[in-house]
Amino acid sequence: MSKLPIGIFDSGVGGTSIWKEIHSLLPNENTIYLADSKNAPFGPKGKDIIVKLSIKNTELLLSKNCKLIVVACNTATTNAIDYLRKTYKVPFIGIEPAIKPAALQTKTNAIGILATKGTLSSALFSKTSGLFASNINVVEQVGEGIVELIESGKLYSDEMTALLKLYLNPMIDANIDYLVLGCTHYPYLMPLLIDLLPNHVKIIDSGEAVARQAKAVLTKHRLLNAQNTNPKLQFFTNGNPDVMQSVLDKKYHQIDYLDF
Known part of the structure; x- marks a missing residue:
């Protein structure tokens, strides 16, 4: 076996x-x-x-x-x-998204979660978020279009950069110090995310x-x-x-x- x-x-x-x-x-x-x-x-x-x-x-x-x-x-x-x-x-x-370590370690009391619609709307996500992140500001963002761009070979394209800026700017404005990646495609965005996020923001995947x-x-x-x-x-x-x-x-x- x-x-x-x-x-x-x-x-x-x-x-x-x-x-x-x-x-x-x-x-x-x-x-x-x-x-x-x-x-x-x-x-x-x-x-x-x-x-x-x-x-x-x-x-x-x-x-x-x-x-x-x-x-x-x-x-x-x-x-x-x-x-x-x-x-x-x-x-x-x-x-599932690593909400727990981000919620427990945040110093700014704000974390960002970039995930798919199916994950963010699920009962399991709601339960985990309720258990560990009920007292902090969780900025959720559906990463619409990201998977499609990666699957079509456009990982490091201008389209991807523009999309990520659109999704990340509200998180930056909310002063997040952790970004949780809630889709297994998203770790491939790491070089772009590091470039677009402030230096103090830590990125977590599972x-x-x-x-x-x-x-x-x-x-x-x-x-x-x-x-x-x-x-x-x-x-x-x-x-x-x-x-x-x-x-x-x-x-x-x-x-x-x-x-x-």
Whole structure:
């Protein structure tokens, strides 16, 4: 069982930011990554469709004998992971915006959250925000258009810069000192965000925490693959493979188109 792969899926290439953290912490693990770019972004689609897409991606990973599935998508986690955990026996790891550390550490009593509509409107997000951020100013912003630009290969475009300025300026005016990234595509914006935000604003994403949780779950279930020195790293997309290649290290060159 330990030799079986970890499965990871997202609504496109964004979840590769999570894959990188998992591969860095668990370099011996075989992995299979699904980029459901054809359906990106999940956020505006509504809960029922998000659950159906999550089921489709989960069952494809299970057909490839994955021992653990990482839902590397905030929107899919907040809308579908409870259903997935009740329906399938394999362990699941989800991802949600890191509101808690930002809320606990803010000095200005103001934090920004950049996320998709599906995440910000979810019950899980509302619950987490209520628990940890009820007494601070939370500036929420739907990152409309960001995922589409990344998926079309326009990460460092003038359009992206203009969009980010539009979204970040109200946060800057509110004197935030933490920006929480609530979509796995958004860590790829880091160079742009650092350039556009004041120096004192810290940026938080969930990648390292997800990787640590993956290791903990594999350890608990005795599924760690400690002996493998030549892991099989597979990447599948139903979109443009060149877009995924643009965010991955060139040595991970085996990216296959798959109609799913």
